[in-house]
Amino acid sequence: MAVHLCIGEVYGFSVFNEPLTRILGITAPTAGADWTIPQVGWIYSIALVMLGLSAAVLGKWVERRGPRCAMLASAACFCGGLLVSALGVAVHQLWLVYLGYGFIGGIGLGLGYIAPVSTLMKWFPDRPGLATGLAIMGFGGGALIGAPLGQELMGFFRSPATTGVAETFLVMAVVYACFMVFGAATVRVPAKGWRPEHAQTQNHVATEARFAVGVDRAWTTPQFWLLWCVLALNVTAGIGILGQASLMCQDMFGVNATVGAGFAGLLSIFNMGGRFLWSSLSDKTGRKAIYCVYFLTGAALYAVLPWTQRTGQHTLFVGVTALIISMYGGGFATIPAYLRDVFGTHQVGAIHGRLITAWSFAALVGPQLVNYLSTARKAAGVPNSEAYHPTLYLMSGVLVIGCICNLLIRPVDVRHHLKEGAVV
Amino acid sequence: MKPLRVALAWLLVSLPLAWGVTRSVQKALPLFQISHTHSTTTPKP
Numbered sequence A: 001m002a003v004h005l006c007i008g009e010v011y012g013f014s015v016f017n018e019p020l021t022r023i024l025g026i027t028a029p030t031a032g033a034d035w036t037i038p039q040v041g042w043i044y045s046i047a048l049v050m051l052g053l054s055a056a057v058l059g060k061w062v063e064r065r066g067p068r069c070a071m072l073a074s075a076a077c078f079c080g081g082l083l084v085s086a087l088g089v090a091v092h093q094l095w096l097v098y099l100g101y102g103f104i105g106g107i108g109l110g111l112g113y114i115a116p117v118s119t120l121m122k123w124f125p126d127r128p129g130l131a132t133g134l135a136i137m138g139f140g141g142g143a144l145i146g147a148p149l150g151q152e153l154m155g156f157f158r159s160p161a162t163t164g165v166a167e168t169f170l171v172m173a174v175v176y177a178c179f180m181v182f183g184a185a186t187v188r189v190p191a192k193g194w195r196p197e198h199a200q201t202q203n204h205v206a207t208e209a210r211f212a213v214g215v216d217r218a219w220t221t222p223q224f225w226l227l228w229c230v231l232a233l234n235v236t237a238g239i240g241i242l243g244q245a246s247l248m249c250q251d252m253f254g255v256n257a258t259v260g261a262g263f264a265g266l267l268s269i270f271n272m273g274g275r276f277l278w279s280s281l282s283d284k285t286g287r288k289a290i291y292c293v294y295f296l297t298g299a300a301l302y303a304v305l306p307w308t309q310r311t312g313q314h315t316l317f318v319g320v321t322a323l324i325i326s327m328y329g330g331g332f333a334t335i336p337a338y339l340r341d342v343f344g345t346h347q348v349g350a351i352h353g354r355l356i357t358a359w360s361f362a363a364l365v366g367p368q369l370v371n372y373l374s375t376a377r378k379a380a381g382v383p384n385s386e387a388y389h390p391t392l393y394l395m396s397g398v399l400v401i402g403c404i405c406n407l408l409i410r411p412v413d414v415r416h417h418l419k420e421g422a423v424v
Numbered sequence B: 001m002k003p004l005r006v007a008l009a010w011l012l013v014s015l016p017l018a019w020g021v022t023r024s025v026q027k028a029l030p031l032f033q034i035s036h037t038h039s040t041t042t043p044k045p
Helices: A002-020 A037-065 A067-090 A094-123 A128-157 A165-186 A197-201 A222-242 A245-253 A257-285 A287-310 A314-343 A348-355 A357-379 A389-408 B003-037
Strands: none
Touching (some): A002 B003, A037 A067, A037 A348, A067 A094, A222 A245, A222 A257, A222 A314, A222 A348, A245 A314, A257 A287, A257 B003, A287 A389, A357 A389
């Protein structure tokens, strides 16, 4: 959790967007010299792409070297990336910020994201959903700490000569390095075959995967790509709200920016809580059943959202969106346990790493889709309050397709299973 | 791990998280005040 709470800061990076556009002008952007919002937006996009790519490429290395080494490497990359970014801001070189936070920091995100997942599943062999929920909950909560911490630090360092962004990056690098090293020093891998006391006295064997599929074989199976679609569609739909939460709330209900920001913060809490609660519940219901709940309930709730706007039901709108986002988080947290059910524990971390590319894909496509649709509707003269309705119906349809992909998942053919001697 | 070390480890991750959650809830409160004070909405044209 210490590692995920730190790298989850990337979700709160948007607090730096506006200050980064007035590094030279300090109080207001200097036209032609300061960076623009679209230029700054690429920092977040590069980081997310690198998250997916590094998790996919380095997953096997993480499995081989263990979580401590991977967490230390993650800390070095993530915090080193912040330091390079601080230098980039100080000398006003955008490529250094792309390289630092985007490229190097993004590799740290990927390593840190997958490092604790398989270890925690080994500690909770009878409750893999709880285990992955615990790990990935931290990533959802990272924005809850990172965003206000960034704002507080920028406020502290702000002066007539600086926006305080470079100094904030420096301090965050040091603070996060301490936390991440603490996490790496604390993590332990259980002995092979270890089982908790209560699991030794009860018959939990049936709930544990007793076969293994290697990562190189796993991603050639239809099950892997169906799960890829499940994650990609779940993320695309969730980001439809999460990425536009503040603006959507302002447009649909005519509230001000402060209230919109409060709404976005509230959704982050449900995003975090849903990761733990829904994923833990999946241990009771089974993974396929819980994904059907996410997708079908989500689809119904998305279809209801335009009605809450038309009838002016603020509270119902907040409640429905909060429930949708909790299931979006739940989808993230349950996927490693689903992978373990389908492919076994042996290389689940590496397989999870390759599946994370679905997230990178959806994180790039989802917000663009929502942006494009709502902007086109506004440009066509549709009132702002109704501009999001087709997008919400579209997201409902996306979730129905996700449900179909989920229902198509079957156990992996035994010819893909590793022989017992090959599982070391 | 000894129970004290486990408790300290949980404290170390829980405290910043609790601070973040509190800050977010405080920022979200105006949303519910609006819900209570306005029975009808005035969306932007």
